[in-house]
Amino acid sequence: MKSGPPKNLVTIKGTKDGLTIMMDDRCSFDELKTELQEKIEKDKQVFGHGPEVEVTVDTGYRYVGTSEQEEIISLLKEAESIRIKEFRSEVISREEAERLREEESLTSITRIVRSGQVISVRGDVLLLGDVNPGGAVEATGNVYILGTLKGTARAGLEGNTGAVVCASVMEPTQISVSDVLFYAPDRYEKKQRQRPMFDEPVFAYIEAPDNQISFEKTRLLTQFQNKL
Amino acid sequence: MGEAIVITSGKGGVGKTTTSANIGTALALQGKHICLIDTDIGLRNLDVVMGLENRIIYDLVDAAEGRCRVQQALIRDKRFDCLHLLPAAQTKDKSALNPEQMKQIVEELKPDYDYIIIDCPAGIEQGYKNAVSGADQAVVVTTPDTSAVRDADRIIGLLEQEQTGSPKLVINRVRSHMSSRGEMLDVDDVVSTLAVDLLGMIVDDEEVIKAGHQGEPIAMNPKSRASIGYRNIARRILGESVPLMSIEEKKGFFSRLKGMLGLKA
Ligand SMILES: Nc1ncnc2c1ncn2[C@@H]1O[C@H](COP(=O)(O)OP(=O)(O)O)[C@@H](O)[C@H]1O
Ligand SMILES: [Mg+2]
Numbered sequence: 001m002k003s004g005p006p007k008n009l010v011t012i013k014g015t016k017d018g019l020t021i022m023m024d025d026r027c028s029f030d031e032l033k034t035e036l037q038e039k040i041e042k043d044k045q046v047f048g049h050g051p052e053v054e055v056t057v058d059t060g061y062r063y064v065g066t067s068e069q070e071e072i073i074s075l076l077k078e079a080e081s082i083r084i085k086e087f088r089s090e091v092i093s094r095e096e097a098e099r100l101r102e103e104e105s106l107t108s109i110t111r112i113v114r115s116g117q118v119i120s121v122r123g124d125v126l127l128l129g130d131v132n133p134g135g136a137v138e139a140t141g142n143v144y145i146l147g148t149l150k151g152t153a154r155a156g157l158e159g160n161t162g163a164v165v166c167a168s169v170m171e172p173t174q175i176s177v178s179d180v181l182f183y184a185p186d187r188y189e190k191k192q193r194q195r196p197m198f199d200e201p202v203f204a205y206i207e208a209p210d211n212q213i214s215f216e217k218t219r220l221l222t223q224f225q226n227k228l
Numbered sequence: 229m230g231e232a233i234v235i236t237s238g239k240g241g242v243g244k245t246t247t248s249a250n251i252g253t254a255l256a257l258q259g260k261h262i263c264l265i266d267t268d269i270g271l272r273n274l275d276v277v278m279g280l281e282n283r284i285i286y287d288l289v290d291a292a293e294g295r296c297r298v299q300q301a302l303i304r305d306k307r308f309d310c311l312h313l314l315p316a317a318q319t320k321d322k323s324a325l326n327p328e329q330m331k332q333i334v335e336e337l338k339p340d341y342d343y344i345i346i347d348c349p350a351g352i353e354q355g356y357k358n359a360v361s362g363a364d365q366a367v368v369v370t371t372p373d374t375s376a377v378r379d380a381d382r383i384i385g386l387l388e389q390e391q392t393g394s395p396k397l398v399i400n401r402v403r404s405h406m407s408s409r410g411e412m413l414d415v416d417d418v419v420s421t422l423a424v425d426l427l428g429m430i431v432d433d434e435e436v437i438k439a440g441h442q443g444e445p446i447a448m449n450p451k452s453r454a455s456i457g458y459r460n461i462a463r464r465i466l467g468e469s470v471p472l473m474s475i476e477e478k479k480g481f482f483s484r485l486k487g488m489l490g491l492k493a
Binding site: 112114115116117130132133134135150 | 374378379381382384385386388421423
């Protein structure tokens with residue numbers, strides 16, 4: 001589909017976001033490399049010596065692994081004033097697909113997470129039960145607890161700063177989203193209050209300007225996620 | 229064929245040994261054949277609480293290692309012919325026994341008794357694993373303080389992975405004036421955090437300490453409130469539905485608790 005006439009395996013297009021290098025996805029990788037090298041030699045003027053150009057490499061339906069990506073990168077380095085923005089491809093490996101599927105999935109678990117126990121999930125987790133003090137629930141995505149959170153919850157384990165921790169009853173020991181931490185007030189302060197921290201379900205999230213954990217009513221979660 | 233019940237807690241000093249001695253005694257009072265096993269090797273004291281320390285010749289480790297038959301290591305109680313104790317070794321440590329040996333001993337004893345009550349050491353290591361290995365059921369003892377409840381929760385989590393299934397809870401040393409002043413956790417808080425069935429509550433009573441000192445379990449004393457608590461627990465183990473004893477006079481408290489536990493009044 002992306003294969004043009006012969007000897008036009010590599011086409012360079014200018015777009016408003018910089019250059020896109022489209023690569024034929026039927027020929028051999030070696031042919032591609034040879035032509036890319038020639039193009040770079042010849043089209044020096046395209047890349048020029050002017051301000052840095054952002055380049056997107058589009059490999060169509062060809063799967064390009066990291067070692068092939070590196071080969072392309074080293075060829076492109078020949079041309080100065082180029083910065084590779086991204087590799088784009090219509091295909092991904094089975095492994096990546098599996099990981100993506102996991103990241104998108106919701107795992108639901110019915111139990112009490114007791115002291116000393118940790119539940120760790122890729123993607124989002126829905127816990128039907130309590131997290132007791134000393135217990136922890138963690139996810140690369142969001143943590144939803146239909147019960148009382150008295151222990152620890154960690155959302156966005158691998159750096160997703162837009163992740164949230166939701167709980168029907170929020171009385172946590174500790175919450176983190178990505179690498180932002182929240183500690184519960186000391187027990188003494190809690191005693192003084194004599195009431196739960198919140199009288200309705202809330203979610204914890206990273207509040208952008210201060211980069212700290214804040215709590216908001218769960219019914220405002222849609223607004224928060226729309227803003228992202 | 230008897231049933232083996234392990235009495236455990238995670239934390240030390242919350243009343244496992246006291247509970248083992250008194251549940252055993254209260255069941256013996258009902259004419260049941262009971263064998264108590266002390267698995268706290270190196271720190272034995274169930275024999276002291278039962279007032280039987282002078283009679284020990286062989287112990288659990290001797291029986292496990294075949295230096296004597298299991299029956300030879302048993303001590304008969306002073307008060308009840310149907311109540312026996314298999315004492316722990318005092319000179320060894322927890323590694324002197326393994327779960328396989330413990331299981332075998334419990335299996336050997338089961339045909340001769342209605343209940344085998346296993347007193348577990350503190351902690352979650354070898355000693356705990358030994359004690360739990362032979363048990364069909366588990367009772368978790370806690371006091372109403374935060375750290376004891378935390379450890380009870382940990383133990384319940386571990387027990388849920390054993391064949392003993394979901395354990396039953398005993399809350400010991402309950403002091404009504406403290407929870408109403410917010411100095412201790414409320415019994416309600418404890419039960420709702422741990423989310424297991426409540427088998428009974430025992431008041432904090434200095435008579436219990438005296439009784440332990442004299443080697444006469446409090447369950448023998450029909451007047452003490454702690455004793456009534458233990459006797460009620462024994463009746464519940466036997467399948468009777470006994471209402472929870474009123475520790476606190478506050479109105480509505482027990483009906484609320486009972487409702488929560490699905491117990492009939
Ligand atoms: N209900 C109670 N009221 C008062 N003292 C108690 C009560 N239960 C236990 N004790 C005391 O607490 C101490 C520890 O009890 P013990 O049964 O030896 O705990 P464990 O076996 O869990 O270490 C003992 O001195 C005992 O007499
Ligand atoms: Mg003990």
